[in-house]
Amino acid sequence: MALLELRNLHVALEDGTEIVKGVDLAVASNEVHAIMGPNGSGKSTLAYAVAGHPAYEITEGQILLDGEDMTEAGADERAQKGLFLAFQYPHAIPGVTVTSFLRSAINAIRKARAGGVEDPVPVPEFRKELFAQMERLKVSRELASRYLNDGFSGGEKKRVEILQMAMLKPRIAVLDETDSGLDIDALKIVAGGVKELVGPEMGALVITHYQRILNYIKPDFVHVFVDGEIVEEGGPELAHELERSGYAKWEKEKV
Numbered sequence: 001m002a003l004l005e006l007r008n009l010h011v012a013l014e015d016g017t018e019i020v021k022g023v024d025l026a027v028a029s030n031e032v033h034a035i036m037g038p039n040g041s042g043k044s045t046l047a048y049a050v051a052g053h054p055a056y057e058i059t060e061g062q063i064l065l066d067g068e069d070m071t072e073a074g075a076d077e078r079a080q081k082g083l084f085l086a087f088q089y090p091h092a093i094p095g096v097t098v099t100s101f102l103r104s105a106i107n108a109i110r111k112a113r114a115g116g117v118e119d120p121v122p123v124p125e126f127r128k129e130l131f132a133q134m135e136r137l138k139v140s141r142e143l144a145s146r147y148l149n150d151g152f153s154g155g156e157k158k159r160v161e162i163l164q165m166a167m168l169k170p171r172i173a174v175l176d177e178t179d180s181g182l183d184i185d186a187l188k189i190v191a192g193g194v195k196e197l198v199g200p201e202m203g204a205l206v207i208t209h210y211q212r213i214l215n216y217i218k219p220d221f222v223h224v225f226v227d228g229e230i231v232e233e234g235g236p237e238l239a240h241e242l243e244r245s246g247y248a249k250w251e252k253e254k255v
């Protein structure tokens with residue numbers, strides 16, 4: 001069964017403008033799917049709608065997580081069900097440190113899984129896991145005690161998004177341009193972190209502009225996304241083709 005399934009998904013902005021115009025997509029465990037498309041085609045809108053952002057309205061279609069209809073569910077419920085979104089533009093939360101943010105997020109998920117009963121992760125266990133993941137993802141200890149994303153460099157924000165993913169161990173990870181803004185070494189580390197988690201327990205949906213990250217996380221499927229729709233699907237070779245010829249082939253149909 002697919003971990004994430006989108007059925008004829010339509011998403012509109014608050015003013016009613018339709019951005020996502022009927023997307024069908026199924027991501028199973030052990031699979032990496034890549035979505036590639038031009039600026040403004042609606043990729044982040046799709047990601048936000050999947051994550052349950054209240055500003056993006058699902059006007060038609062369905063979102064299923066592990067076979068369960070989550071179209072009407074709130075963002076927290078989707079996260080508890082194992083969905084994780086790494087933001088293209090992560091927000092700062094002044095006053096909340098990376099460490100306390102992570103601990104709250106983990107505890108919220110644990111509570112939901114324990115049927116609403118508080119089941120906080122023991123602090124020594126949490127710290128051990130946190131330090132191990134930070135070591136692996138080359139996130140400095142100094143960063144963990146700072147306020148989340150407050151004054152972080154572009155690359156630091158992206159690494160901390162992946163640190164969150166590594167700590168939360170989602171079943172389905174949606175990564176919105178996690179590669180952009182990363183230097184070459186960071187790209188390898190971040191991609192390695194994602195690759196390690198993809199397996200029987202997790203599938204991933206990677207939104208990207210560049211085939212480069214796909215050298216490190218090989219996609220099973222590439223979906224070309226233009227003007228709110230998937231216009232072509234294929235294997236990893238399609239990403240190489242896009243790098244060569246761009247999106248003109250599909251975009252000119254609009255004129």
Ligand SMILES: Nc1ncnc2c1ncn2[C@@H]1O[C@H](COP(=O)(O)OP(=O)(O)OP(=O)(O)O)[C@@H](O)[C@H]1O
Pocket residue numbers: 013019037038039040041042043044045046055088
């Ligand atoms: N909250 C919003 N208010 C107004 N317009 C919005 C909002 N969110 C998205 N849009 C518009 O919807 C369209 C799709 O935006 P979106 O961010 O989903 O594109 P994208 O494919 O992720 O682009 P990029 O590759 O540049 O990240 C754009 O025209 C954008 O301006």
Ligand SMILES: [Mg+2]
Pocket residue numbers: 043044045088176177
């Ligand atoms: Mg975007």
